[in-house]
Amino acid sequence: MDNDVYYLNNGYPMPKIGLGVYKITNDEMEIAVHSALEAGYRAFDTAYFYGNEQALGNALRNSDIDREDLFITSKLWNDFQGYENTKAYFYKTLENLGTDYLDLYLIHWPCEADGLFIESYRAMEELYDEGKIRAIGVCNFEQHHLETLMKETKIVPAVNQIEVHPYFDQHELQAYCDEKDIAVTAWMPLMRNKGLLDHPTIVNIAKEYNKTPAQIVLRWHLAHNRLVIPKSKTPSRIEENYNILDFNLELTDIAEIDSLNKNQRQGNNPDKVHIGSLK
Secondary structure (H helix, E strand, O other), rough: OOOOOOEOOOEEEOOOEEEEEEOOOHHHHHHHHHHHHOOOOOOOOOOOHHHOOHHHHHHHHHHOEEEEEEEEEEEOOOOHOOOOHHHHHHHHHHHHHHHOOEOOOEOOOOOHOOOHHHHHHHHHHHHHHOOOOEEEEEOOOHHHHHHHHHHOOOOOOEEEEEEEOEEEEOHHHHHHHHOOOOEEEEEEEOOOOOOHHHHHHHHHHHHHHHHHHHHHEEEEEEEEOOEOOOOOOOHHHHHEEEEEEOOOOOOOHHHHHHHOOOOOOOOOHHHOOOOOOOO
16 A cells, blocks of 8 residues: 555545545635645545535646546535436536546435435446446445445445544444445544644644644544545645655554544434435
């Protein structure tokens, strides 16, 4: 495995560090994307729900980076689950982004009570077989969702994008995904700060390495074989979040950060999300 690339279970390379663009407005996108590309990012994570696919696509086209050198991820929103809807809204996403394929397409939430995620995934499998998507996966799937999905479909998800950070390390779900060769991508990898980056353990380790607390936490994720998509619109932070590939954490430091786990979820519980419940 290269230092900056993770090879998914179908052999497709995915950068370990991407820019999450959740809540980045259309007006902010150009500067954020330009800053990210200058810093070295090639992976960008959006979603239909974010309402900024078009802005991201425009910003990427305005750059001098070839499409084949980019890794673009988007997601199927809950309200559009179902076989026909999945295909229709996938093509809307392609149109918004101004591209003829996606590197990764994910189901945003399982919405298990609505019973549509399996047929949605089957539609994605067909789009994958047609070459419209290079890899397919899911977001916010617990182990029981993954087990149900894999019993009913052909392609093991390449990625499960879930909430993970030092206060909610998801070690059991991570272990299951590792066993099944499903790459874990951490959303909210820095817990949207909320005091995490001021924790004495993180601050002290950062001083030892002459790095920032955010860089220490992101490197901790990579040490656990995760991919990360930290969100920022600030050029200096965007650059800071990317510059984590020139050092490794000692095992004792990784263990210290592991010990901060509180099983404290910040976002929504996947078992309680259903179609129409999130706006």
